[in-house]
Amino acid sequence: MRLHTRIATAAAGPALIATCLLGAAPAQAQANPPCYAKSGHLYCGNTAGVSLWRSPRYSGHDQDVVDTLKSNPSYFQCYVSGQRHGGGNSIWYRTYGDVTGRTGYVAAESVYTWKDPFPGVRHC
Structure with a gap:
């Protein structure tokens, strides 16, 4: 600090x-209210308008984007390890999109946590 x-x-x-x-x-x-975990899920602020990816990695293919997360803050089901991203780690959070309701992954760099994986959030 x-x-x-x-x-x-x-x-x-x-x-x-x-x-x-x-x-x-x-x-x-x-x-951006503080993040918290409840029943293994994450409730946290995030970058609104971020893409949800089919798998926990960025690809150059538009078909791999399954939805968009427009809400902030948002609900995240769980976390997985995937491709390393600009947040300095390889943690991705799974959630539901706000346009079609499809499930996808958001890189932790777009979720305003102070630690990844966030304590108390279950692994998918």
């Missing part, structure tokens, strides 16, 4: 102090 060297005054309010200490904008923090 990066701390700024400026001291926020009390008149600035808690939101500005949190911004300085955590480096995140207050609106962004409110837009």
Whole structure:
């Protein structure tokens, strides 16, 4: 975590102090509620409009995209290991798409978790 060297005054309010200490904008923090696991499933913020893939890997073929995840936050059934992605790991979360309702995989880089796989989420 990066701390700024400026001291926020009390008149600035808690939101500005949190911004300085955590480096995140207050609106962004409110837009993405914390992730949690319940009954082995994940409930978490994510990139809206992300593609769901037929298998846990990116491919150059459009037919491998089975649906789109438009919601944020979203429900994720479970996780699997697949292709390594830009998030620095190979964890993918399975969920239902918002257009056709088909099941597919989203790379963990598009799910706003602090750790992958997220603790308490079951393996598919």
